[in-house]
């Protein structure tokens with residue numbers, strides 16, 4: 001029976017496919033004692049699970065080929081390590097269940113590896129993955145992490161962390177649906193970066209059965225369960241017609257009377273560059289460098305690795321503008337080697353620029369790597385700091401950039417209300433502002449961006465947020481400097497019109513949204529954008545602001 005669930009649509013388009021759930025971390029099996037006579041049966045269960053997991057890893061390696069195959073084969077060998085298996089058997093003989101025996105034997109081996117120097121310590125994550133797979137198999141629960149599927153699927157999850165999503169195969173993921181997360185969560189950001197439809201904050205998402213066919217409408221937020229063939233055909237035809245109309249749009253971002261608003265792409269690394277170019281991005285407005293740090297959250301990537309990744313992005317935009325954000329660790333993007341583990345409230349703790357000022361060596365390496373990467377390239381490099389709170393933060397960041405010998409413009413992200421309110425004083429130290437409306441909404445409304453139930457307060461149409469955008473844009477205009485938006489607000493075509501009316505000078509978004517924003521912006525004059533902005537700011541709620549802007553634009 002067809003049934004519709006409704007969440008918040010955060011990435012346009014329609015995806016139709018089968019549901020696959022993101023497996024959650026494996027729980028610790030209970031430490032109950034088993035009777036001695038059960039030991040042989042439990043040992044056989046453990047042995048069978050180990051063999052099945054090893055065979056599965058080898059099979060997946062054969063499919064993947066290349067470097068991935070070597071890694072998966074090494075994991076398969078790990079699973080079958082005779083000493084490890086002997087330890088599992090010993091533990092079962094003295095009363096452990098198969099799953100508990102595996103869990104404890106791997107924990108002991110893990111401790112050994114972790115203390116055995118850098119190379120072996122690096123294998124700990126692989127070992128944990130093998131253990132989780134065996135324990136999940138024994139417990140009969142889904143494999144942890146990204147689904148093992150060779151067929152395309154719609155990924156359902158409670159929420160997605162950047163570390164999970166780094167492992168997704170973009171050719172298999174048709175779309176995302178999450179139970180938690182608001183319009184600015186990482187699930188939403190990643191879906192836009194990948195150009196796949198997504199719905200977040202969907203109550204009941206984790207209860208939808210594995211394998212159910214769903215149609216996800218990333219614009220309306222509707223998720224249809226078991227849609228009829230007729231309905232599927234109708235949705236596909238409408239999505240294709242819309243896509244074709246958008247594909248015809250090209251050229252720089254501007255209003256119908258020629259007021260230029262460069263449309264830039266948000267990228268997480270070189271892998272996102274092709275989509276940015278395909279969608280006609282005029283440059284990069286936000287290069288989230290923390291994705292480079294996620295491969296191994298135990299240490300910073302080497303300078304060489306950083307230079308290589310930065311250069312690939314910079315080379316792709318000759319003569320263009322590329323705004324690189326220095327590492328934004330902490331809160332929703334924790335890194336083991338930098339983020340304090342015991343903060344009572346990480347979103348209000350040492351994160352973003354605060355972390356970098358406490359670890360100047362990490363900032364220095366990053367800035368020097370950027371300087372090196374840009375050497376000899378005609379690109380317009382701009383570097384900005386996340387989570388700037390006041391003039392002192394901006395001053396310290398600019399000083400670090402100068403000290404690193406960076407030939408670039410230095411800027412500050414406006415993500416904290418204090419920075420928007422005192423933008424003029426921050427602009428005494430830096431040359432541009434970039435509004436991170438995701439965090440700015442979070443801090444303005446005291447509403448965690450990861451919590452689905454608070455999606456209403458994360459809505460970037462909230463008039464209080466628009467007031468702060470206006471304050472920052474006004475300060476930049478008076479100072480003769482630029483003020484872009486790189487938060488997810490820029491990806492909403494109608495809101496992009498309002499932001500332009502508020503005086504924002506560039507819009508940066510997941511590449512797939514660029515054609516939508518370009519076509520909508522080109523329909524209105526700057527004067528219309530300003531009137532829509534005024535009407536939105538005069539409203540009392542996000543819904544009213546949206547309706548008021550729509551009315552102004554359609555009535556003229």
Ligand code: PEP
Nearest residue numbers: 415436437438439486487
């Ligand atoms: C923001 O906060 O709006 C932003 C662009 O940064 P991130 O989403 O990476 O925190």
Ligand code: MG
Nearest residue numbers: 415436438439
């Ligand atoms: Mg932010």
